[in-house]
Amino acid sequence: MSFTNQLRKENDHIFQLIFDHPFVDGIGKGDVSKEAIAHYIKADFEYLNAFMQIYGIGLSKSSKREDIAYFFQRIQFILNDEVHPHHTFCHYIGVNYEDLQGYPLPPTADHYIKHMMYHAQTGTMGETLGALLPCPWTYLEIGQVLMERYQPTEENPFYEWIRFYGDPSVEASTMEMRNRLDALAASASTEEKDKIREAFQKSCELELAFWEMSYTCEEWPSKGLVKKL
Numbered sequence: 296m297s298f299t300n301q302l303r304k305e306n307d308h309i310f311q312l313i314f315d316h317p318f319v320d321g322i323g324k325g326d327v328s329k330e331a332i333a334h335y336i337k338a339d340f341e342y343l344n345a346f347m348q349i350y351g352i353g354l355s356k357s358s359k360r361e362d363i364a365y366f367f368q369r370i371q372f373i374l375n376d377e378v379h380p381h382h383t384f385c386h387y388i389g390v391n392y393e394d395l396q397g398y399p400l401p402p403t404a405d406h407y408i409k410h411m412m413y414h415a416q417t418g419t420m421g422e423t424l425g426a427l428l429p430c431p432w433t434y435l436e437i438g439q440v441l442m443e444r445y446q447p448t449e450e451n452p453f454y455e456w457i458r459f460y461g462d463p464s465v466e467a468s469t470m471e472m473r474n475r476l477d478a479l480a481a482s483a484s485t486e487e488k489d490k491i492r493e494a495f496q497k498s499c500e501l502e503l504a505f506w507e508m509s510y511t512c513e514e515w516p517s518k519g520l521v522k523k524l
């Protein structure tokens with residue numbers, strides 16, 4: 296079994312919890328609260344910025360032309376394509392995308408971004424990809440599971456969102472990241488593979504936590520607390 300297949304198997308329970316999370320299942324049903332969607336977009340706009348910055352760290356640590364091109368193309372994809380699912384959500388809630396940008400991150404999104412940055416800054420390329428991989432992999436499978444579970448049509452307001460992530464092109468780019476990680480793992484020490492395993496597992500947990508953060512409109516604890524004199 297390949298290294299990434301092993302990672303997928305070890306974290307299957309988290310993938311299943313993601314597929315059954317009420318926000319994710321609500322996308323399939325076409326029923327998610329507008330507050331939860333706005334909360335998600337505010338955090339996810341910043342998440343995408345951070346994701347591009349982390350690809351930039353990967354790029355700056357690459358010396359082969361092919362690896363530089365890989366990270367460059369992934370950044371371009373986020374800039375040009377990854378914003379489409381955001382537009383689907385904004386259209387549904389009737390809010391301008393620009394009005395949901397520039398907000399401070401709630402605790403879970405803040406944690407997730409810093410977790411990926413930590414591995415990208417301090418770890419090997421394998422560790423970096425291990426921390427990044429659950430992002431495309433969980434979304435690809437969410438798209439596939441929702442397609443199969445609900446067989447949505449254009450009547451579902453999130454039809455384009457589901458189609459975007461269930462698309463074979465997302466499968467191909469996830470496979471490319473997996474192949475890169477499998478190649479690095481083939482020559483990695485047991486110690487390094489354990490670090491990659493830990494980075495991957497935490498990102499899976501944080502993917503699940505990101506849905507929960509959005510669903511519950513998570514805020515920092517002090518927000519709304521009245522200061523007693």
Ligand SMILES: Cc1ncc(C[n+]2csc(CCO)c2C)c(N)n1
Binds near residue numbers: 342369373
């Ligand atoms: C919390 C969170 N996790 C994953 C994605 C999806 N996503 C973001 S960037 C990217 C491309 C990676 O090359 C993908 C698939 C998201 N929007 N928000």
